[in-house]
Amino acid sequence: MPFYRSQLGRFGDLGATLTPPAEPDLMAAHLYAANGSLVGGRPSLQQVLSSKGLWDPSDPVWQQWRTVFGNLRNNYMAAGGHALPARCPMQWSSFPTGGCGHELTPPLSHWNLRGFSQSLPSRPDTVVSRPNGTLGVDEASKPMWLYIVTSYGEILVTAEDYEWIKHPCLAGGYEVWSAGQLGIERHEIRLVDLRSGHYIAPNIGATTALARRLLSFTREVFEQYTRTLGVNCLHAQFDCIWA
């Protein structure tokens, strides 16, 4: 399937109309990478990668992480873990059964964890102390920061803009292996939870064996991603919680 006809090519038609003789896949990719808005010249691949914190796939450090992630994912799968199917919590009367309007909406902006971590010094806290002595992500602190773990080991982050941008917007068609929200405390990631109305809530029950495996897998992915790739953004007491 050409890129511009795929989930990630949602700007494909627009790309094709800008300069009809140009390769529409290329145009769609440029538009997507530039968050749908091209002002002035098109960004180079390196500019796009840098703006989002993404590594070049051939980068040896990234390759090393791919190996580490592959092992983590294999262990998780051996324990019964799997990619998470999306089930939209909303009903879309104009869509076929199971349709989801969020899937068709790209995020306004997105980064990987490295790209997002560069903005942490300016991000306010999103963690709340709860009456039973636990910490959680404060639903009232907006914007909410959403993350997913993709099948190739990337941790992608976006804001829940307009209360509309959800995890499937970020996934853009990729398989999702974990999803939730980031809890920020004093400019570090204090915790991540597994709150996703599309990927977690309808698929996995709290305190089940599946939930425990997913918690462990997600915690390990964050810890080893940051360690292997040299991304210094996790709090010393970083934790992964259910909700």
Added chain:
Amino acid sequence: MIFGGGDMASDYLVALLKNQVVAPHGVVNVRAVLDELTRQHRDPTAELVALFHDPQVHEWRYYALVGLRALAAQGRLTAQDARALLAMTDAMAPYAGVDEYYKSISALAVSPQTAPVLLDFIWERLARKTPEDWRWLAFAAVGALLDQGTAKIPQDLAKALRDEASNELDRHRRVQLEETADAALKAN
């Protein structure tokens, strides 16, 4: 989100909410609104519930619910407030999706004051068999209570859940429901 105006009763709160719109993201920082209400010694719970039920400003209902959940997560709601929150969730879910229930369950489960209200919520789901995903929702509430350790699941409820689990047709879900019901039985 489209942010409109309100009538006299909710004007002040709507003004606060409008003042906390985080422009690039199109969302309202409700935490700042709650902080401001608290600083002024106002009653955020009463004001948020009133805002939710004010038909003149129904476009702000979503943020009234968000605010109330945040108060729940801080342990600032009574059992009666918790019931109001669940009723508001019932009203919001048909528009905003079943996820509203999961969010409310999570918020209520973290406080020993509000967690027992979820036991009634679970019984109601089993009895009324609504909304559409009622069985999974009931067990989500059980799971949240077990996870947070804030309310005991009574033996009769745990047994009813064990019976109900076997009615689930989706095998992937049934295995988890049975596991959750067994955990509830063991926790007694």
